[in-house]
Amino acid sequence: MHFGLFKGAHMKRFLALLLLVTGITCLHASNIDLSISKGMDQAVIIQLTPSPAQTDVWNNAKIEVSFNVPIDASSVQKNNIKLVHLSSKTNDHIDGAISYDKYDNKVVLTPSTLLPVGTYEVEIKSLKADKDYKTTQIKEIKYRFYVPEVINGHQLPPEPDPVVNNSTLLGIDANGNGVRDDVERWIYNRFQSFENAGIDRAIAMQYAKATQIIIQEPEKAYETKNYQNMHDAIDCQWYYFDRQLKDIKDYFKRMKYRQEHYIFDDEMKDVIFSTRERLEAYMKYNNSLSGHTYKSRPIVKEKCDFDIDIVWKQQ
Numbered sequence: 001m002h003f004g005l006f007k008g009a010h011m012k013r014f015l016a017l018l019l020l021v022t023g024i025t026c027l028h029a030s031n032i033d034l035s036i037s038k039g040m041d042q043a044v045i046i047q048l049t050p051s052p053a054q055t056d057v058w059n060n061a062k063i064e065v066s067f068n069v070p071i072d073a074s075s076v077q078k079n080n081i082k083l084v085h086l087s088s089k090t091n092d093h094i095d096g097a098i099s100y101d102k103y104d105n106k107v108v109l110t111p112s113t114l115l116p117v118g119t120y121e122v123e124i125k126s127l128k129a130d131k132d133y134k135t136t137q138i139k140e141i142k143y144r145f146y147v148p149e150v151i152n153g154h155q156l157p158p159e160p161d162p163v164v165n166n167s168t169l170l171g172i173d174a175n176g177n178g179v180r181d182d183v184e185r186w187i188y189n190r191f192q193s194f195e196n197a198g199i200d201r202a203i204a205m206q207y208a209k210a211t212q213i214i215i216q217e218p219e220k221a222y223e224t225k226n227y228q229n230m231h232d233a234i235d236c237q238w239y240y241f242d243r244q245l246k247d248i249k250d251y252f253k254r255m256k257y258r259q260e261h262y263i264f265d266d267e268m269k270d271v272i273f274s275t276r277e278r279l280e281a282y283m284k285y286n287n288s289l290s291g292h293t294y295k296s297r298p299i300v301k302e303k304c305d306f307d308i309d310i311v312w313k314q315q
Helices: 008-023 181-190 197-214 218-224 227-244 251-261 266-272 276-288 308-313
Strands: 045-049 063-067 081-085 096-101 106-111 118-124 141-147
Touching: 045 141, 081 106, 181 197, 181 266, 197 227, 197 266, 197 276, 197 308, 218 276, 227 251, 227 308
Parallel strands: none
Antiparallel strands: 045 063, 063 106, 081 118, 096 106, 118 141
8 A cells, every 4th residue: 555655855855845835935927816896786787708706718708798778889889898918918908899789788899819818807888778778877897807728628727826825724726626726737737748648637636636635634534534535546546557557567667667657756746735734734644544554455447536448548
C-alpha cells in the first residue's frame, strides 16, 4: 500500500517551505472583482445573459438583456450598450452589432469577434421604455462576467487571488468540482502537451480531489476511511501504468517507465500543499495511518473515478 510519505529531496523541500511559507510571493496578475454591479435590482429586468459574476462564459457569447416591457427602439443605440475587456491592458472596447428583438423585449449585443480570455464589464444606459410604458424607468445597468481559458473543451476557473486563496486550508474552488482552482489550472496546463494528456489530467484531478478530502480531518483519516480516496487515486495510476506496460516484461524497464511518468510527483505535491497549514495537515494525515494494517487491494479500473476506457479512446 502506498501512503505518499515525504522522502528524500521532497522532505528537504517540505522543511524549507514550512519555514519560509509566510514569505512566499505569487506572480499572478491582479484579480478583478467580479461582484461589482449596478442596477441589478430593477423589477423591469427579466434576465441577463451572461449572468452577473458568471465565470463559465464561452468566448462566442452574446450579451442579452430581456425586459418585462417593450423598449423604445430609438434608444437602442451603439453608444448606450458597451462591453469592455477589463483584463486587457487598455480596457479595450469590444465592437459588435446592436439589435432589439421586439417580440421578446430583448436587447442584444453580438460581438464581432470571439471574446479573449478575461474579465468583462457590461454597461447599458439611456434605454427607455416604449411610450405606452412611459412611467417605467430603466436605470443604468452595469455588471461583470468572466470568459475562462479552455483546454481540450474544459473551462478553467479564474486564477484565484493568491492572498485569499492561501488564507484558508481549502482555498478557492469557484466551479465547485472539489479541486482548488489554482491546482486545477496547474494540472490542465502541465499535462497539456503530454502524449496521454487526457488520462494524466484525469488521474491528477482525482488525486487532487482526494487531498482536499483528507486534509480536512487529517487525524481521523483512518477512522473515517477517507484515506481510501487517496488510495483509489494511487491505484488508478498503477492500473494505468500496468495497462501501458502490458507488453513489457523487463522489470527494470517497467520501473523506469513508472519513475519517469509518475503523476503525483514532488512538483505536484508542492503545488497542492502550498501553505504551512496544508503541509502540516498532509503530515498529520500520513501520521494518522501509521501503525495500522491494510488489506491488499486489487489494481482495477474501477478505482478510477472516471471512465478510463472512454478517455483512453479519446487520446
